[in-house]
Amino acid sequence: MIERLSLPCGDWLWRRIGLPPVTDWLQRLFAAQPVAPLLVAAGATSAEALDALLAQEVRRAAPSPELVEAIPCALSPAASPEQPQALDTELLRTWLGAPGGDREHHLGRLASACARAAQIAWFEVPQADVSEVHEAARRVLNAVRALAPEACVGVGLLVRGRPAGDPIPLDQAWPTDAAPDVTDPDPWARYVHLRLAWHVGGQWARAQDATRLPRIADDGALSQALDALSARWFDALPPATQAALVEADPDRLEMCLAEHNLLMDRATGWMGPPMPTPWVARALLCRVAQHPARRQLRAAEACRPWNRELLDRCLWLEALARDRLVPDEEAPPRDNALDRDHIFTRFAQGWGAEARFMLDQHEANPLEPLDFHSLGQAGYHASRGLRDSLLTGLRHLRNVLAHGHAVGWAAHEELERLEGAAVRLR
Numbered sequence: 001m002i003e004r005l006s007l008p009c010g011d012w013l014w015r016r017i018g019l020p021p022v023t024d025w026l027q028r029l030f031a032a033q034p035v036a037p038l039l040v041a042a043g044a045t046s047a048e049a050l051d052a053l054l055a056q057e058v059r060r061a062a063p064s065p066e067l068v069e070a071i072p073c074a075l076s077p078a079a080s081p082e083q084p085q086a087l088d089t090e091l092l093r094t095w096l097g098a099p100g101g102d103r104e105h106h107l108g109r110l111a112s113a114c115a116r117a118a119q120i121a122w123f124e125v126p127q128a129d130v131s132e133v134h135e136a137a138r139r140v141l142n143a144v145r146a147l148a149p150e151a152c153v154g155v156g157l158l159v160r161g162r163p164a165g166d167p168i169p170l171d172q173a174w175p176t177d178a179a180p181d182v183t184d185p186d187p188w189a190r191y192v193h194l195r196l197a198w199h200v201g202g203q204w205a206r207a208q209d210a211t212r213l214p215r216i217a218d219d220g221a222l223s224q225a226l227d228a229l230s231a232r233w234f235d236a237l238p239p240a241t242q243a244a245l246v247e248a249d250p251d252r253l254e255m256c257l258a259e260h261n262l263l264m265d266r267a268t269g270w271m272g273p274p275m276p277t278p279w280v281a282r283a284l285l286c287r288v289a290q291h292p293a294r295r296q297l298r299a300a301e302a303c304r305p306w307n308r309e310l311l312d313r314c315l316w317l318e319a320l321a322r323d324r325l326v327p328d329e330e331a332p333p334r335d336n337a338l339d340r341d342h343i344f345t346r347f348a349q350g351w352g353a354e355a356r357f358m359l360d361q362h363e364a365n366p367l368e369p370l371d372f373h374s375l376g377q378a379g380y381h382a383s384r385g386l387r388d389s390l391l392t393g394l395r396h397l398r399n400v401l402a403h404g405h406a407v408g409w410a411a412h413e414e415l416e417r418l419e420g421a422a423v424r425l426r
Contacts (some may be wrong), residue, residue, distance in 0.1 A: 001057075001163045002178055003173060005197070005207060008215035010189030014197070016204065016408040017172040019057060022156075026061035029154040030195055032117060034145060037128070037137040038156040043171025044205040047124070047173075050158065053170070054122055062118070087136040088143075107140070109272075111147035120154035125157045133157060156272050169265055173197075173204040188217045191306070191409060197227050198303040201277035202268035207232065212302070213385040226279070227286055234283035245280070253293040276300045302406040310411055313419070314398040320422050321390055322371075 001019040018040065029035050042050055043121055053362065092106035101109075113119050124134045137155040142151050177191040179185035192213055200206035210229055214221040241260050248256040257263045261369060264275045274279050277285075281300035292298060323393060338393050350356075397414055400407060 002176065004202070005175075007189070007192060007213050009192045009213060010186050011175045012185075012189060012193040013178050013180055013191075014173040014204070014207070015176050015325055016170075017174060017202065018168040018170040019053075021168045022054075022057050022170065023061050025154070026057060026120075028146070029120070029152055030061060030063055031151050032150050035154050037134050037141065038154065039134065039167045040156060040158045040169050040170045041167040042124075042160055043169075043203055044160075045171045046205070049171070049205075050122075053302055054156070059119070068341040088131060088140055091121075091123070091133070091140055092319075094123070102170065107143050107147060110140075110153070111144050111151065114148045114151035115155050115401065118154075122158060125159050125310075128157050130157065130159055145301075145370070151255075167217035169202075171204055172202040172265060172268065173207065174202055174268060175283055178377065187412065188409070191412065192222060195222065195226070195303050197268075198305060199229075199278045199282070201279070204267075205279075217409055219410065227282060230279045234280060234287070240329040245284060246291070248298060252294055261400065270304070278303075279399055298406075302404055304380045307401050307404070307407060310407065310415055311398065311401040313415055314394060314401065317390070317418055318398070319353060321394070328396050389424075390418055394418050 001017040003016060021391055022038065024039070025035055025038050028191065043247065045053075083364070087101040088162055092103065093101070096113075098106065098109075110119060121132065123137075134157060137157065141153060141155060141174050144151055175190070175197050196207055196210055196213065200210070206229075210225075212228075213225045237245075237260070244256050245260070245262075253276070254263070257276050257280070258274065262277050262280045264270045271299050276297060278300045281297040283296050285294060285301075288294075319320045340376060393414060397411060397418070400411070
């Protein structure tokens with residue numbers, strides 16, 4: 001599902017990451033296939049927004065309007081698991097809206113209802129109770145299918161935190177490559193939406209809360225606005241959580257963040273080690289400049305999708321530049337560290353990081369050092385014109401990106417200049 005997010009810099013289209021799996025689950029349910037209870041992480045999304053979202057997905061997946069009308073989509077609180085033997089009955093009573101009756105009676109009623117239309121219940125479950133309620137829901141579904149094998153029946157469990165297992169992140173969204181209503185989107189608008197998505201860790205409800213980001217290209221104003229959001233959200237955390245995060249040393253930081261569901265979500269595409277959600281990292285750094293884990297926190301500030309995009313452009317520029325290298329006759333005498341023949345001999349003999357990590361492409365293997373040596377070595381052997389117009393700036397920018405520093409709009413502007421210089425070299 002695509003959502004439109006309006007910011008002062010311009011509108012952009014965001015994709016709700018968790019909705020395709022929900023749609024697939026509903027389609028299988030409507031096809032009378034047995035489905036397990038659906039576990040969904042709802043994050044900070046309001047109950048009203050969830051109701052509307054679930055109703056919309058049911059309408060999209062249902063094969064006919066008649067089925068839709070028969071399915072209420074409002075959330076219900078799950079029964080308490082204090083008495084596991086009675087949990088099945090309590091779930092059924094909540095589902096059917098009937099305070100009395102035993103388990104078998106309600107199972108019969110639900111099976112009869114399945115003969116008329118599909119039946120789906122949506123329960124909001126406390127994170128601590130997920131395992132027990134999930135197991136009870138599984139027992140109820142199996143019992144109903146034993147009575148009505150062709151039943152279209154399912155249970156969705158929505159959790160506010162991040163339960164164990166593999167919940168569907170219904171609260172996650174990420175900018176697409178498209179802006180609405182325009183064919184030539186503003187690069188600054190795209191940059192702001194990408195920075196915002198990283199800052200909030202893909203949390204759609206928080207992204208919708210960011211309404212005062214700068215309209216014009218001003219990185220300082222953007223950082224100040226994001227800092228203000230971080231501070232406000234941090235102040236809304238329970239005092240005990242704030243204190244624990246402020247005092248966490250490097251060894252306890254990850255555990256503390258995990259306890260309070262403040263780690264970067266895998267649904268955003270982040271596949272590295274556990275990392276703080278960037279807004280939390282920024283709030284802590286602004287609040288405690290000498291935080292014991294400040295280097296871990298600072299590493300979360302770099303908008304990795306933005307850095308990765310710029311680095312990819314740098315690497316392509318580097319490849320273009322290598323094809324245009326002309327030896328500088330005025331270069332100082334070479335030593336072994338920069339001698340092309342020496343470098344290539346080491347590579348051919350299997351020495352050095354290049355030989356260790358480069359992909360073996362057989363007939364397409366590098367033929368000379370220019371195919372693989374560092375950008376610094378390339379600059380050493382380049383003509384002064386190429387070095388001054390392109391390679392020096394490219395090396396500086398690429399090194400900043402490769403070292404994982406947070407870079408902003410100035411990096412984009414420098415890369416635009418370098419790409420213009422590369423065009424003029426053709």
